[in-house]
Amino acid sequence: MAEQAAPRRADARRNEKALLDAAAAAFVAAGVEAPVRDIAARAGVGVGTVYRHFPTRADLVVAVYRHQVEACAEAGATLLAEEASPYAALARWIDLFVDFLVTKHGLAAALHSDGGQFDALHAYFLDRLLPVGTTLLDAAVASGEIRPGLRAYELMRGVGNLCIGADSDPGYDARRLVGLLIAGLRRAD
Amino acid sequence: MAEQAAPRRADARRNEKALLDAAAAAFVAAGVEAPVRDIAARAGVGVGTVYRHFPTRADLVVAVYRHQVEACAEAGATLLAEEASPYAALARWIDLFVDFLVTKHGLAAALHSDGGQFDALHAYFLDRLLPVGTTLLDAAVASGEIRPGLRAYELMRGVGNLCIGADSDPGYDARRLVGLLIAGLRRAD
DNA sequence: TACGATACGGAACAGCGTTCCGTTTAGCAA
DNA sequence: TTGCTAAACGGAACGCTGTTCCGTATCGTA
CATH class of the missing domain: 1.10.357.10 (Tetracycline Repressor, domain 2)
Incomplete structure (x- = not known):
């Protein structure tokens, strides 16, 4: 049950956090169907990074x-x-x-x-x-x-x-x- | 209230009928969001013809x-x-x-x-x-x-x-x- | 400092709606 | 029958999606 801090690279952890914040903002502004590119842009990452962290859109929404x-x-x-x-x-x-x-x-x-x-x-x-x-x-x-x-x-x-x-x-x-x-x-x- | 047969060209009337039949079939098979290209293909016409007869998808569904x-x-x-x-x-x-x-x-x-x-x-x-x-x-x-x-x-x-x-x-x-x-x-x- | 694993970025592809315009054809008049 | 014109057609092309893929950059470590 404890929040297991996964032993990943620092940039990966940073980007995941940035993506969560960006997605939350995008969902408020444009709904949960906000374009992946928009979310990536808000987070300052490429779309590939979005899919690497959250393979499906549902994963992102759930998170x-x-x-x-x-x-x-x-x-x-x-x-x-x-x-x-x-x-x-x-x-x-x-x-x-x-x-x-x-x-x-x-x-x-x-x-x-x-x-x-x-x-x-x-x-x-x-x-x-x-x-x-x-x-x-x-x-x-x-x-x-x-x-x-x-x-x-x-x-x-x-x-x-x-x-x-x-x-x-x-x-x-x-x-x-x-x-x-x-x-x-x-x-x- | 009477069905006013619009004085249009014969091929236009034919295609409208074909599109209605094709759309009905496509809606049954794939729902009302069936791709326009599919409907056009079923009717044997080009996509341009679909839009000419039914400017928006809603017009087609209503019809x-x-x-x-x-x-x-x-x-x-x-x-x-x-x-x-x-x-x-x-x-x-x-x-x-x-x-x-x-x-x-x-x-x-x-x-x-x-x-x-x-x-x-x-x-x-x-x-x-x-x-x-x-x-x-x-x-x-x-x-x-x-x-x-x-x-x-x-x-x-x-x-x-x-x-x-x-x-x-x-x-x-x-x-x-x-x-x-x-x-x-x-x-x- | 050098190196390998990890992660990144964005070009590329596929599927969709929609527009646009060159081509075809129906209907009519001569 | 032929010729003409307006009406209608077809589909290439564009823009916007999601998704994949791989060359490149970066992190963490030896």
Whole structure:
């Protein structure tokens, strides 16, 4: 678990850091689909260097957002322990997830893009967040607050989809629609 | 309303028909983002001819799916008249919309793509379907079945988003999630 | 200081959308 | 039938992507 400082050359470590900073800036300015050349230019390196450090675009995106995804994953257990009910915890956790997605230009769209470009990104999100979602969903089913039968994968996929384009369209409030979706989960009495 | 046979050259009319058929086939085989060159090759014409008949890709997509969008739009009034309640009519109409989207490879994604590539497509869908959605939504609010405050644009945008990737992912059932969203619309008693 | 492994940079290639213009052809008039 | 012109065609060419590849530069060390 400790941050293993890989015994690589100093310039390689420097460039990796520069690339992470440049990518973060480029993602904010132009979305996660920012041209590789732009990112390379921002970092002051050649495109070859980008691909050497991050073989696929997904690797770069994962590296940039890893901390925030980890934080979201870890928040699950905390919420379940602290909120008034499992359903409330689930709702709050989904809010965190939505806030993360809508503030990252184009990330939600990339997450579900058809091309195999972002498969590793998709896989990473699933690996880290799906177990948390499953735990929260199971708890809410067990407490009788929501109807059973929906898998966490579908829920999170649906929530992710609802976040697509939430930036860049002032007339569309993803949070509100996600709220309706979560409301629809409640057990019909 | 009558089909005005434009007084153009015979080869132009022939090629337009061939392009529509070719595009429909290409969309089925490779989605609505099928390369222009592929469509041109299927139709046996040059790429220049594609752009002459359909200046933007959106024009081509609209032309291919126009009939089905019209049918969906027209179904709104029928459902409102025939279903047991406005909410039931709304639900059935949304089902029609979802069925249309999920069976058209990549159409939902294109509808909300960030690039200005499909703006005209977006606009066409809005022009034809938004009034219908507004009517159904208003009726369901008036009948007291659903909570007020959600604009038809947001609802349809959300539904469209939920349909993204519904093909090509067997583990994701867009219809179910749309159902939950519609359920979430019900007035909380 | 010299050397080898490591890493770099950017030219080069492939696939896409889009434009542009020389060539072909349909339709008509003589 | 022939000739003419406007309409339409085809595809080369351009620009912008991602991605690969290899000659060159640099780091770390002996």
